Amino acid sequence: MIMEIKIILNGAEQTVTKQQLWDLAANGTIRPDTTVRLDGRPIPAAKLKGITFGQPKDIHVPVSPPTSDSGYNDPFSFDSTSEDIPFAEISPQIPQQYASRNSAVGGGKAIASFVCGIISLVLCGGGLIVPIIGLVFGILGLNSKNRGLAVTGIVLSSCSVFLSLISVALLLPAVQAAREAARRMQCSSHVKDIASAFHNFYDTHQALPALYTVDEQGQPLHSWRVLILPSLGETELYQEIRLDEPWDSEYNKQFHSRMPAVYACPSNNHASSGNQNRCCYSAIVGEGWNRGDANKEETGISRSPFRPIRRGNKDKTKKGVLTPAEKTGLLTGTTDFSSITDGLSSTLLVIEVKEPFCWMNPTADKTFNDLEKIGTERGSYHINGFNIALMDGTVRFVSNTVDPQVLSAIGTRDGGESLSLAP
Numbered sequence: 001m002i003m004e005i006k007i008i009l010n011g012a013e014q015t016v017t018k019q020q021l022w023d024l025a026a027n028g029t030i031r032p033d034t035t036v037r038l039d040g041r042p043i044p045a046a047k048l049k050g051i052t053f054g055q056p057k058d059i060h061v062p063v064s065p066p067t068s069d070s071g072y073n074d075p076f077s078f079d080s081t082s083e084d085i086p087f088a089e090i091s092p093q094i095p096q097q098y099a100s101r102n103s104a105v106g107g108g109k110a111i112a113s114f115v116c117g118i119i120s121l122v123l124c125g126g127g128l129i130v131p132i133i134g135l136v137f138g139i140l141g142l143n144s145k146n147r148g149l150a151v152t153g154i155v156l157s158s159c160s161v162f163l164s165l166i167s168v169a170l171l172l173p174a175v176q177a178a179r180e181a182a183r184r185m186q187c188s189s190h191v192k193d194i195a196s197a198f199h200n201f202y203d204t205h206q207a208l209p210a211l212y213t214v215d216e217q218g219q220p221l222h223s224w225r226v227l228i229l230p231s232l233g234e235t236e237l238y239q240e241i242r243l244d245e246p247w248d249s250e251y252n253k254q255f256h257s258r259m260p261a262v263y264a265c266p267s268n269n270h271a272s273s274g275n276q277n278r279c280c281y282s283a284i285v286g287e288g289w290n291r292g293d294a295n296k297e298e299t300g301i302s303r304s305p306f307r308p309i310r311r312g313n314k315d316k317t318k319k320g321v322l323t324p325a326e327k328t329g330l331l332t333g334t335t336d337f338s339s340i341t342d343g344l345s346s347t348l349l350v351i352e353v354k355e356p357f358c359w360m361n362p363t364a365d366k367t368f369n370d371l372e373k374i375g376t377e378r379g380s381y382h383i384n385g386f387n388i389a390l391m392d393g394t395v396r397f398v399s400n401t402v403d404p405q406v407l408s409a410i411g412t413r414d415g416g417e418s419l420s421l422a423p
Contacts, residue, residue, distance in 0.1 A: 114138075117159075223361060226238070282365045284371070344391035
C-alpha cells in the first residue's frame with residue numbers, strides 16, 4: 001500500500017495527501033511530466049491512473065531528477081510491464097468536487113432530453129426542432145446518473161421525429177394541391193384580363209384586333225398580344241415598340257424578355273424566369289390561314305407562315321375569331337361581333353397551351369388542327385385541363401378529355417354548331 005506521496009514544486013520537495021495531489025493536478029499546478037514519488041519511486045504523473053490535469057499555470061514545476069539509489073535512470077522511461085500504476089486504489093478517479101459538478105451537468109441534460117421528448121409528443125411532433133434538441137441532450141446525458149431519463153428522452157424524441165416525417169409526407173400532397181389550385185385561379189384571372197382587353201380594344205376600334213399586322217409585302221409584323229397592350233394598361237411598353245419593324249428586328253428583340261406577367265401561366269416553372277419563350281395563351285387561326293407550307297403539295301406554292309392560301313385550303317370552312325390585317329397600317333382584322341353568328345358565349349377567343357412561346361411571335365398561334373392534339377398543342381401546366389376564354393369574356397377550365405370535335409366546334413365563329421361546353 002502506498003503510504004507516502006512526494007512532489008517537487010519550484011525546486012522544493014513537498015509531501016502531499018491524496019486529495020491535495022488531485023487538487024494540484026486539477027488546477028494545473030502539476031503537469032503530466034511532473035515527477036511524483038510514491039514510496040520513493042519516481043513516477044511521471046501521467047502514469048497514474050485516473051488523474052485529471054487542468055490548464056497549466058504559470059508556476060513552473062521542474063521534473064525531479066532521478067536519484068542514483070532509486071534504481072531508475074529516467075523517470076520517463078519507467079516501464080510498467082503490465083499496466084499503468086494503479087493509483088486509483090488510493091483515490092477516486094475524479095476529485096469529488098469535479099465529479100459532483102459533471103454528474104449534475106449530465107443529469108440536467110438527461111432531464112432536458114426527457115422534457116423535450118414529452119413536449120414533442122404532446123405537440124404531435126412539434127416540428128423537428130424540439131425533438132432534435134431532445135436527441136442532442138439525450139446523447140450528452142447518457143454518462144450521467146440519470147441515464148434512464150436520457151434514454152427515455154432519446155426514444156421519445158426519435159418517435160417524434162418519425163411522426164413529424166410521416167406528417168410531412170401525408171400533408172405534402174395536400175399542400176401542393178392547394179398551391180396548384182391557387183395558381184390555376186391566378187391563371188384563370190390572367191385569361192379573364194386578356195378577354196377584357198379584347199373588349200376594351202373593340203370599344204375603341206369597333207373591331208377585334210388583327211391576328212397580326214403586316215408589312216407592304218404581307219409579311220407578319222406584330223401579334224395581337226402587342227396590339228392589345230394599351231388595353232392591358234401597358235401603354236408605355238406599347239409606345240416603345242416599333243410597329244413598323246418586324247417583331248424580331250434588332251431593335252424589337254429587346255422587348256422579348258419584357259413580357260407582361262398576364263401572358264404567363266403561374267404553373268409554368270419558367271414563368272418568372274428570364275426565359276423568353278414563356279407565353280402560354282394563344283388565339284385560334286381564322287379563315288384561310290394555315291401554319292407554314294401546310295398546303296404546298298396542293299398549291300405548288302410555298303407560303304410564308306400564315307400567308308393567305310385561297311386554293312386547296314383544307315380549313316377554309318372553319319373560321320376562327322381573329323384574322324390578319326389585310327394591309328399595312330391596319331391594327332384590326334375583318335371580324336366584328338356581328339360576324340360571330342354562333343354566339344359570343346359559344347365561341348372560343350383565347351386558349352391556354354402547353355408549349356410556351358415568345359409573346360411577340362405573330363406566327364405562334366394555334367390552328368384548328370392543333371386543337372385535336374392532346375398534351376402537345378393544347379393542354380397546360382395544370383393537372384387534367386386548361387383554361388379558355390369565350391367571346392363573351394367568361395373563362396372556363398376544360399378537361400383534357402374533352403372531345404376534340406367539341407373544342408373545334410366552339411373555335412369557329414359561324415359554323416352553325418349547336419355544341420357548347422358544359423359549365
